Amino acid sequence: MFEKLQAPPPDKILSLISAYAEDGRAGKIDLGVGVYRDETGATPVLASVREAERRLLAAQTTKSYLGMGGDPTFCRVIVPLVFGADAPAERIRALQTPGGSGALSILMGFAARLTSRIHIPEPSWGNHAAIARHVGLEIVRYPYFDAATGRVDFPAMKAALERAEPGDLVLLHGCCHNPTGADLTRGEWSELAGVLAERKLLALVDIAYQGFGDGLEEDAWAVRHLAGLLPEMLVASSCSKNFGIYRDRTGAAFVLGRSPEEAAIAEAQLMAEARTGYSMPPDHGAAVVRIILEDADLTARWRNEVETMRRRIADLRRGLAEAFRRRTNSGAYDFLTENRGMFSLIGVTPEEALRLRQEFGVYLVDDGRINIAGLKEDQIDAFVEAVVTVKG
Template sequence: MFEKLQAPPPDKILSLISAYAEDTRPNKIDLGVGVYRDETGATPVLETVREAERRLLATQKTKSYFGMGGDPAFCRAIVPLIFGTDAPSDRIRALQTPGGSGALSILMGFAAKLTKRIHIPDPSWGNHAAIAKHSRLEILRYPYFDAATSRVNFPAMKAALEKAEAGDLVLLHGCCHNPTGADLSREEWSELADLLIEKKLLALVDLAYQGFGDGLDEDAWAVRHLASRLPEMLVASSCSKNFGIYRDRTGAAFVLGKTSQEAAVAEAQVMMEARTGYSMPPDHGAAVVRIILEDEALYAAWRAELETMRSRIADLRRGLAESFRRRTNSAAYDFLMESRGMFSLIGVTEEQAKRLRSEFGIYLVDDGRINIAGLKEDQIDTFVEAVVTVKG
């Protein structure tokens, strides 16, 4: 029967890994895959993670299941990290998931029981649409990014969502938009909350990069604002980036209900999605996160390590913008300083992206998305010169 199958198209981002590995040029630069790298080019294991793992190894007495919702202690610890200490906790339920993708999968599967349509920003992370399609949701795209200004086109976004139907699901990036790095302002988030309430739309917020933008609490502002105003919402969060535990696949799915009872029923339905999707989430990464969040000193040390990563990204953004300004004698790339997180669209075409790979050994996605955290400081001017060259 397998002869009936056709090979799927390769993942455009993951395929860059092998292409980069096969490139023998000594000065090649990898700006494709979305992982944080330090100045040496390594994706480090945080010292707080190492300490938490030492404690876990010394104290863990069983590998038995926790259940479909994961470790209850992890779930209790993660809620204030996302929603703050003033959260309506009686109306929030949390489930431990295999990464942010696992959270998105079970939340979209759950939402498909309530609605048939999802509105996804254009552009967005490619897996958003793939997961929505797998959940049999009809995908509608709303304009988000103005390529001419490299900033959010909020009027167009708002106008499109005003045409949405009551009950539709709306996917939103909580911070550090992937792939553009362009985020809504707080005033725009407030206007968006008004619209979601007026149109009776269900928000699904993807918070994958908390702590990589303006700060841990600052990056959660949108989620907390929406939670203070909306009767219902869904949130998917990832611990991959801010704890640096990518391969340990740790995330959380949250449901906010109108009442505690409705939240509990929704939680039970989401658990059924988890049961048929992966049954039980992996524990190791969640245990590490729990240990860090529950220990005051370890938590403070982790926040300091996260701030180091955030500051490095901000410095690279500033250095890039300044280098482009010197090279082009214009402010055309100043948006790099205004954008947040690891990603930005650098404004090259697919052909120009291919030239950057073939002629300069610079690996980036065909749409021009770059992982700024993949740069080293001494590579900034080299990268800028290459971009200016291919753009003519």
């Protein structure tokens, strides 16, 4: 029967890993894979995580099942991190999931029981549409990014969502938009909240990069603002980036209900999705996060580490924009300082991206997305020269 199968297209980002590894050039630059790297080019294990793991190994007495919702204490302590101390906790339910992708999978699967259509920004992270298709949702793309300015085209976005049908699901990036780095302003979020409420749309907010934009509290502003205005909402959160535990697959799926009773029913439905998808999420990463967030001193240490990562990304953005300004004698790349998080679209075509790989050893995604955190300071000028050269 297998002869009937056709090979799926290779993952554009993951395929860069092999190509980069096989490149023997000393000056090669990897801006493709979306992981944070420090000034040495390493993706470090945070000191707060190491300490939490030490405590976990010393105290853990069993590896028995925890259940479909994962670690209940993790679920309790992750709510205020995302929704704030003043969150309507009685209307919120949280499930531990295998990373942010696991959260998106069970939330979209749950939403597919309520609606048939999802609105996804153009562009967006590729897995958003892939998961939506997998659970049978019809995908409608709404305009989001103005490539000419490097900023959000909010009037076009708002106009498109004002035409959405009541009950439709709307995917939103809570902060640090992937792949553009262009985020809504607080005023635009407020306008958007009015559209969502008036059109009776169900928001699904993906907040995968909390802490990498303007700060842990600042980056959660949109989620918290919407939670204070909307009767119902879904949120997918990832611990991969801000805790640096990528391979431990730790995330959370949240549902905000109109009432505690409706939230509890929705939670039970999410449990059913989890049961058929993966039965129980892996425990190690969630236990690490729990230990950190339950200890005030460890939490303070972790927050300082996240701030260090955030500042490095912001410094690289400024350095990159300044280098482009010097080389081009223009402000065409100043949007890099306005964008937030790890990613931006640098404005190269797939053909130019291929030239960058072949001629300069610069690895980035074909759509021009670069991982700012993949740069070292001493690579900035070489990268800028390569981009300017291929763009002629």
